[in-house]
Amino acid sequence: MVADAIVSVEDVHLRFGGVVSLAGVSLTQERGEILSVIGPNGAGKTSLFNCLTGVYHPQMGRIIFRPTPEHEVSLIGRKPHRVNRIGIARTFQTSRLFNALTAFENVKIGVESRQRTGPIGAMLHLPRTMREEKESDTRTVELLDFVGLRRRGDEIASGLPYGDQRRLEIARALGTEPKLLLLDEPAAGTNPSEKLALEQLIRRVNRELGVSVLLIEHDMRLVMSVADRVTVLNFGQVIASGTPGEVQRNPAVVEAYLGRVETEESGGEG
Amino acid sequence: MSRIAINGVSMSSLRRSQDVRRLGAWVLGALILAVMTGPSGTTTSPTAGFTGSLLHPRVLGYLAFGLVMWALSTARVRSRDRVHSATRGVQQLREKLLGDNRVRHGTYLVLLVLAILVPTQLNSFWQEVLVDQIGVFVLLAVGLNVVVGYAGLLDLGYIAFYAIGAYSAAYWTGALPVHPVFHLNPFYVIPLAILAAVVAGVILGVPTLRLRGDYLAIVTLGFGEIISIVATNLSSVTGGAQGIIGIPHFSVHLSSFHYQWGLSNLPYYYLLLGFVVIVLVAFRSLENSRVGRALAAIREDEVAAEASGVGVLKYKVMAFAIGASTSGFAGLLFASKISFVAPGDFTVQLSILILVLVTFGGMGSLPGAVLGAAVLQWAPEYLRNHPILGFQQQDLYIYLGALLVVMMIFRPSGIWPSRRRRRELALAEEGVGTADAMSGSSDPAAGPG
Incomplete structure (x- = not known):
């Protein structure tokens, strides 16, 4: 197999004063795969996301992103909106929608970030503005349809049920045409049926849109069913990596989640 | 049973204390308004601004204004829910017209x-x-x-x-x-x-x-x-x-x-x-x-x-x-x-x-x-x-x-x-x-x- 990594993280260190958040994390995600990052609370998962998206700047290490196989860029020191522009979109641990705007507007803002209309074009209704406006409307409807919120476009984002809010956030992220989508605990706070819909949505994002997905998740059932590979973090270090099955049986993982266990049959469930 | 009674008492006393506070606010506001619209002080009688407005009969007019406003605002708070449901139709019509x-x-x-x-x-x-x-x-x-x-x-x-x-x-x-x-x-x-x-x-x-x-x-x-x-x-x-x-x-x-x-x-x-x-x-x-x-x-x-x-x-x-x-x-x-x-x-x-x-x-x-x-x-x-x-x-x-x-x-x-x-x-x-x-x-x- 020819290695075609969409993102490689190499020996990344991140400290806040004396607190070490990431202590030499290295991981690679292949193009087109769903990689899940798991680990106990405080293991450094969201810190890793924030390093990937330009929110935090690690003191050491390299993060290389390849939007296409031939093209590689370093992510360190890049501002969040520039990271987004080169093809990495994200959602947040607690959803951060534009609460007072409609669902439609939320997605449209994501779609429009790829366009070029400036204030003068907008004020004068230049032809390009009108054309882009039409294009973004079409794309927004498509995306709302894709996540199953087509009928709720006119509703205020904060008024949507929690599961819908999470899917709306994914639609907004997809609007920016990412090659890689980072999902930070998308299932947190959702009910079992919403979880099921989410699981299908993640698969469809991956298969139908060809977007690689990096997933932080606590819900082990979701991780095990959706992820191609799993990487486990603990205390800012990678302690295991492999297929869901391999990781589940890894003694270090079991220990990280449950403490030292004597019996053999306990699973990796957290 | 007794618990409900206690809740009822505390609810009504809370409401009463809010009414009292609102009364105080309106009266104070009316008095400030009286001073603001009253005569100005001068160097010879610096307090004329206060005495001229607060000790003058016109202060009664302002107090009456304050009391009327208090009564109106209290009535409004009491009937807030009713007002909301009654004006919903008007609201919807307005939204529709504006839209x-x-x-x-x-x-x-x-x-x-x-x-x-x-x-x-x-x-x-x-x-x-x-x-x-x-x-x-x-x-x-x-x-x-x-x-x-x-x-x-x-x-x-x-x-x-x-x-x-x-x-x-x-x-x-x-x-x-x-x-x-x-x-x-x-x-x-x-x-x-x-x-x-x-x-x-x-x-x-x-x-x-x-x-x-x-x-x-x-x-x-x-x-x-x-x-x-x-x-x-x-x-x-x-x-x-x-x-x-x-x-x-x-x-x-x-x-x-x-x-x-x-x-x-x-x-x-x-x-x-x-x-x-x-x-x-x-x-x-x-x-x-x-x-x-x-x-x-x-x-x-x-x-x-x-x-x-x-x-x-x-x-x-x-x-x-x-x-x-x-x-x-x-x-x-x-x-x-x-x-x-x-x-x-x-x-x-x-x-x-x-x-x-x-x-x-x-x-x-x-x-x-x-x-x-x-x-x-x-x-x-x-x-x-x-x-x-x-x-x-x-x-x-x-x-x-x-x-x-x-x-x-x-x-x-x-x-x-x-x-x-x-x-x-x-x-x-x-x-x-x-x-x-x-x-x-x-x-x-x-x-x-």
């Missing part, structure tokens, strides 16, 4: 016709108020609305750009001690004045808009002072504190057709009306465009906006510069109208006045900014010499301040709120999001995981 484009455009057309016809019937005093006080300030308020309302940036040096526009007008028309290579008609100065204000806005904005809201307010406050002090002290260039006279009026020269806007107000009013309408249409399009939505996103959640590919700094600078250009444009118009510029016209007080106009009208709402400016600029002129409500000019800011406090307590979204803004405030009350007065949240994305 209908034909109704909206019809209303705009009627308003425009009124704006064209009514001034011809006014005397010259009101025509002058219409241009100098209302027209120019509507333009200023609409511009500041982009900065404060759309982008959520607190700009306290807004008037500095007005000064830059006014002095650009003076410079390019040859009225300043320093002369340009050629002198221009004010019409041709429009792009130059706007450009000067935009350049100043970008130069000030790029470094400072990286800062959070509170710092921006301080920097812009300082910038306003710098411009005003430079204008006062750099006499060799700006003419100093006495100001500059002889800025030419607008004029049109097309082969055999010549027209000059002179000192009479009506022609200037129509010129201003034309510009205001153009600016309003342009800003309405801006609000409903990619740029307007990006600004709304930034105001709501900067972190999420950046993560969605919106370049926060770029859009903030853009909004700041658009506001600056409008202010500069207004400065040019005003300078040419009264054909005079002086540093005394560009005080911090004026920046704050414009902020009050926008806040009163409804932040982020174009009709609100227009209405706020029109009402608040018209009312003092109308009331100043009123037999009962008349007041002294130096007291104006007391009343404006009081009005703003009352507005912020009872209707923080302004008299004509924008739909987005109203939602934001409603959500903030429920504890969702952070619609504080200015600026969005800027905490880093989540905690370490």
Whole structure:
């Protein structure tokens, strides 16, 4: 197999004063795969996301992103909106929608970030503005349809049920045409049926849109069913990596989640 | 059983204590109003302001007013739910009418016709108020609305750009001690004045808009002072504190057709009306465009906006510069109208006045900014010499301040709120999001995981 990594993280260190958040994390995600990052609370998962998206700047290490196989860029020191522009979109641990705007507007803002209309074009209704406006409307409807919120476009984002809010956030992220989508605990706070819909949505994002997905998740059932590979973090270090099955049986993982266990049959469930 | 009784008692006593507190507030408010509208103290009897208003029989009238307002507000609180359900139909009808484009455009057309016809019937005093006080300030308020309302940036040096526009007008028309290579008609100065204000806005904005809201307010406050002090002290260039006279009026020269806007107000009013309408249409399009939505996103959640590919700094600078250009444009118009510029016209007080106009009208709402400016600029002129409500000019800011406090307590979204803004405030009350007065949240994305 020819290695075609969409993102490689190499020996990344991140400290806040004396607190070490990431202590030499290295991981690679292949193009087109769903990689899940798991680990106990405080293991450094969201810190890793924030390093990937330009929110935090690690003191050491390299993060290389390849939007296409031939093209590689370093992510360190890049501002969040520039990271987004080169093809990495994200959602947040607690959803951060534009609460007072409609669902439609939320997605449209994501779609429009790829366009070029400036204030003068907008004020004068230049032809390009009108054309882009039409294009973004079409794309927004498509995306709302894709996540199953087509009928709720006119509703205020904060008024949507929690599961819908999470899917709306994914639609907004997809609007920016990412090659890689980072999902930070998308299932947190959702009910079992919403979880099921989410699981299908993640698969469809991956298969139908060809977007690689990096997933932080606590819900082990979701991780095990959706992820191609799993990487486990603990205390800012990678302690295991492999297929869901391999990781589940890894003694270090079991220990990280449950403490030292004597019996053999306990699973990796957290 | 006993528990319910206890709850019932505590509920009614709570309600009673709120009633008492409201009574106290209204009575105190009425007494303050009595003092504010009463006679002034003098050096020989410094307390005359209090004795003359509180020990005079007229205080009874104010107390009665306070009690009536208390009764009304109590009744309103008691029947809030009933009122809500009763007015829901009216609300829905209003939403429907506002949402209908034909109704909206019809209303705009009627308003425009009124704006064209009514001034011809006014005397010259009101025509002058219409241009100098209302027209120019509507333009200023609409511009500041982009900065404060759309982008959520607190700009306290807004008037500095007005000064830059006014002095650009003076410079390019040859009225300043320093002369340009050629002198221009004010019409041709429009792009130059706007450009000067935009350049100043970008130069000030790029470094400072990286800062959070509170710092921006301080920097812009300082910038306003710098411009005003430079204008006062750099006499060799700006003419100093006495100001500059002889800025030419607008004029049109097309082969055999010549027209000059002179000192009479009506022609200037129509010129201003034309510009205001153009600016309003342009800003309405801006609000409903990619740029307007990006600004709304930034105001709501900067972190999420950046993560969605919106370049926060770029859009903030853009909004700041658009506001600056409008202010500069207004400065040019005003300078040419009264054909005079002086540093005394560009005080911090004026920046704050414009902020009050926008806040009163409804932040982020174009009709609100227009209405706020029109009402608040018209009312003092109308009331100043009123037999009962008349007041002294130096007291104006007391009343404006009081009005703003009352507005912020009872209707923080302004008299004509924008739909987005109203939602934001409603959500903030429920504890969702952070619609504080200015600026969005800027905490880093989540905690370490």
